Amino acid sequence: MHQPPLPKTRDLVLVGGGHTHALVLRKWAMDPLPGARLTLIDPGPVTAYSGMLPGHVAGHYTREALDIDLVRLARAAGARLILGAATAVSPAAREVTVPGRPPVGYDVLSLDVGVTSAMPGLKGFGEHAVGAKPLGPFADRWRRFLAETETGRPRAADRESWQRFLAESGPARVVVIGGGVAGVELALAMAHALRQRPAEVVLLERETLLAGLSRRARARLRAALEDYRIRVSEYADISEITPQSVVFSDGRELPAALVVGAAGARPHPWVAEMGLPHDQGFLSVSEHLQSGDPAIFAAGDCAHLAFAPRPKAGVYAVRAAPVLYDNLRATLGAGEMRPYRPQRDYLKLVSLGRQAAMGERFGLTFSGAWVWRWKTNIDLKFMQRFRELPAMPLAAPPKIRAAGLEEALGDKPLCGGCGAKVGQSTLSRALSVLGPPRRGDVTALPGDDAALLETGGTRQVLSTDHLRAFVEDPVLMTRIAAHHALGDILAMGAAPQAATLNLVLPRASDALTGRTLSEIAAAAAEVITAAGAEVVGGHSSIGDELTVGFSVTGLLERAPITLSGARPGDRLVLTKPIGSGTILAAEMLSAAPGRAVAQCWQMMCREQWSAAACLGEARAMTDVTGFGLIGHAVNISAASGCGLRLELASVPLMPGAEALAQAGHHSSLYRENRRVAPHLPESPRHALLFDPQTAGGMLAALPPEATGPALAALREAGYPAEEIGTLTESVGRVDVV
Numbered sequence: 258m259h260q261p262p263l264p265k266t267r268d269l270v271l272v273g274g275g276h277t278h279a280l281v282l283r284k285w286a287m288d289p290l291p292g293a294r295l296t297l298i299d300p301g302p303v304t305a306y307s308g309m310l311p312g313h314v315a316g317h318y319t320r321e322a323l324d325i326d327l328v329r330l331a332r333a334a335g336a337r338l339i340l341g342a343a344t345a346v347s348p349a350a351r352e353v354t355v356p357g358r359p360p361v362g363y364d365v366l367s368l369d370v371g372v373t374s375a376m377p378g379l380k381g382f383g384e385h386a387v388g389a390k391p392l393g394p395f396a397d398r399w400r401r402f403l404a405e406t407e408t409g410r411p412r413a414a415d416r417e418s419w420q421r422f423l424a425e426s427g428p429a430r431v432v433v434i435g436g437g438v439a440g441v442e443l444a445l446a447m448a449h450a451l452r453q454r455p456a457e458v459v460l461l462e463r464e465t466l467l468a469g470l471s472r473r474a475r476a477r478l479r480a481a482l483e484d485y486r487i488r489v490s491e492y493a494d495i496s497e498i499t500p501q502s503v504v505f506s507d508g509r510e511l512p513a514a515l516v517v518g519a520a521g522a523r524p525h526p527w528v529a530e531m532g533l534p535h536d537q538g539f540l541s542v543s544e545h546l547q548s549g550d551p552a553i554f555a556a557g558d559c560a561h562l563a564f565a566p567r568p569k570a571g572v573y574a575v576r577a578a579p580v581l582y583d584n585l586r587a588t589l590g591a592g593e594m595r596p597y598r599p600q601r602d603y604l605k606l607v608s609l610g611r612q613a614a615m616g617e618r619f620g621l622t623f624s625g626a627w628v629w630r631w632k633t634n635i636d637l638k639f640m641q642r643f644r645e646l647p648a649m650p651l652a653a654p655p656k657i658r659a660a661g662l663e664e665a666l667g668d669k670p671l672c673g674g675c676g677a678k679v680g681q682s683t684l685s686r687a688l689s690v691l692g693p694p695r696r697g698d699v700t701a702l703p704g705d706d707a708a709l710l711e712t713g714g715t716r717q718v719l720s721t722d723h724l725r726a727f728v729e730d731p732v733l734m735t736r737i738a739a740h741h742a743l744g745d746i747l748a749m750g751a752a753p754q755a756a757t758l759n760l761v762l763p764r765a766s767d768a769l770t771g772r773t774l775s776e777i778a779a780a781a782a783e784v785i786t787a788a789g790a791e792v793v794g795g796h797s798s799i800g801d802e803l804t805v806g807f808s809v810t811g812l813l814e815r816a817p818i819t820l821s822g823a824r825p826g827d828r829l830v831l832t833k834p835i836g837s838g839t840i841l842a843a844e845m846l847s848a849a850p851g852r853a854v855a856q857c858w859q860m861m862c863r864e865q866w867s868a869a870a871c872l873g874e875a876r877a878m879t880d881v882t883g884f885g886l887i888g889h890a891v892n893i894s895a896a897s898g899c900g901l902r903l904e905l906a907s908v909p910l911m912p913g914a915e916a917l918a919q920a921g922h923h924s925s926l927y928r929e930n931r932r933v934a935p936h937l938p939e940s941p942r943h944a945l946l947f948d949p950q951t952a953g954g955m956l957a958a959l960p961p962e963a964t965g966p967a968l969a970a971l972r973e974a975g976y977p978a979e980e981i982g983t984l985t986e987s988v989g990r991v992d993v994v
Contacts, residue, residue, distance in 0.1 A: 283643065547584070740863070
């Protein structure tokens with residue numbers, strides 16, 4: 258007997274993807290709590306691991322090696338991922354504010370948002386410098402700086418040419434503000450990376466360098482600074498950062514190409530504004546990691562261990578994760594609370610630029626290449642926990658089954674979005690029984706997804722569409738579904754008029770259902786209103802999983818743009834890259850890089866009404882959706898009595914799509930779509946032509962003389978549009994070159 262999914266009854270929200278929360282998510286993936294809906298809020302799809310940052314800056318690790326992939330982690334844990342920065346928490350309303358979306362409600366909340374090295378009190382820092390924390394933005398800025406200095410290197414390798422270049426251009430100075438362990442470690446890593454470039458590193462400290470370390474540790478790190486010829490200035494009083502320099506209080510200026518703040522850790526201001534007990538902005542927590550509000554927890558650098566104060570160090574965040582996991586579950590109704598007992602001392606491992614490190618514990622100091630290898634082993638072992646995550650399992654068919662069941666299940670999980678659509682050939686056969694409309698005021702346009710209605714001289718377009726959810730976040734899913742449904746209206750040259758919302762909601766408590774409905778309604782109104790239309794109601798029901806759909810009308814002030822108006826010689830223009838079906842299919846298996854998934858989500862939320870306005874001269878147009886690019890292009894050519902010639906190299910692809918296709922990932926609708934052109938090769942780029950798209954771009958057939966101006970207008974509006982092929986006189990022929 259089929260067991261429907263259990264209803265959700267409590268919302269657990271994790272704000273921040275720090276080390277503690279990453280480990281909590283990993284444990285949740287292994288042992289989720291039935292009835293709890295888990296949400297992670299973080300600004301980006303990946304979070305950087307602090308232990309490997311100096312090695313990355315020095316050039317020992319790639320950027321990818323540094324990242325914990327939050328998209329994969331959320332998928333494994335069954336959590337909805339909200340990409341955005343929290344800016345406020347209201348304990349009274351039990352809501353988290355994330356700009357650009359409705360408030361996120363919670364029953365239990367945990368904070369692991371880290372700290373910032375930004376220096377808001379220093380004039381010009383926010384505009385012209387970057388903090389070492391958060392780690393991700395700093396790592397991206399450092400990569401850009403390396404690329405900039407690379408272009409300034411002399412081509413000649415001889416010493417005389419090099420010295421002449423330095424004398425003429427001067428070094429590109431990197432200034433690190435903050436002479437603690439973090440600042441020194443960062444300066445050493447930067448100096449190592451820049452050792453063959455015309456650049457130097459300067460370290461500024463307003464008091465004493467490396468205060469708090471033992472004498473032997475200070476001596477070892479000072480020696481390392483001297484080895485790399487890093488200039489050190491203690492008791493430096495800085496008054497301002499300009500675009501080109503650091504200005505001191507006595508008026509002197511130090512030229513600087515890059516300024517990095519590493520002077521201590523500052524809490525995010527909104528943490529103190531929650532109205533709960535805190536210590537200089539760090540949220541005070543008890544031995545259970547619980548704040549003054551029993552529904553709110555905190556861990557990592559943003560928390561102050563009021564019961565046993567400790568310095569800000571990653572080891573405490575890692576050791577707190579199992580306790581936080583248990584206590585969050587207990588607060589949700591499962592298990593007992595237990596105390597966190599932080600260790601008194603911990604092993605400090607400091608990278609020395611090159612592949613060597615210094616260690617200190619219990620007053621003992623040691624260094625060398627063997628310490629680096631030890632540190633590397635610890636770091637890689639930690640990161641390996643997030644490389645091996647459970648993928649969505651395929652349901653095994655029962656031993657006793659009807660013939661054909663195994664083939665119907667397929668070899669991959671059923672996709673969401675347009676990957677869950679019925680194939681074109683099956684759909685065409687089923688719809689053939691309908692016949693033409695009998696009413697004179699209703700016109701069915703063959704091949705188009707919308708109907709033309711005429712009432713009192715007014716021409717109206719009607720269409721409907723819905724999507725099986727492929728993300729846990731109902732707001733993101735609603736935005737994508739709304740843009741997807743509007744595509745049919747826009748492709749016919751109509752102006753959106755009204756929409757009704759059609760929902761299947763997963764079973765949940767009344768409170769969670771209400772929160773979900775509110776989020777969906779707000780997101781729907783946001784997109785539909787921006788398109789110039791209105792949401793005028795809808796219908797909802799309860800089912801096993803979330804499905805979001807819209808019925809949409811649009812008004813025509815001109816003859817509709819259909820599939821059948823193209824002519825031989827017309828150029829095909831595509832407004833968005835393809836690859837969403839492949840990326841989403843791989844994401845379901847936790848195989849897609851988080852950055853590629855986030856870019857795919859962003860592209861699906863890119864509005865198309867501005868693009869449609871740029872394509873007013875189109876003779877035929879459609880939105881690229883479930884049948885894939887080549888399926889929709891063939892529909893235009895067949896309806897117009899033309900042949901088709903696509904230029905494969907000109908077709909824009911979403912980042913990561915080709916690599917995933919090369920690895921064998923494709924949508925569950927791929928094989929059905931391939932029937933439209935079975936003669937084409939099986940290369941990754943060819944495979945993406947058959948990839949079903951969700952909220953895809955406009956595909957327009959334009960007269961040659963109108964193509965250039967249309968492309969220029971699209972690109973001016975910010976669309977990555979490309980000319981991808983031509984309609985030919987060879988009726989029915991499909992060529993890809």
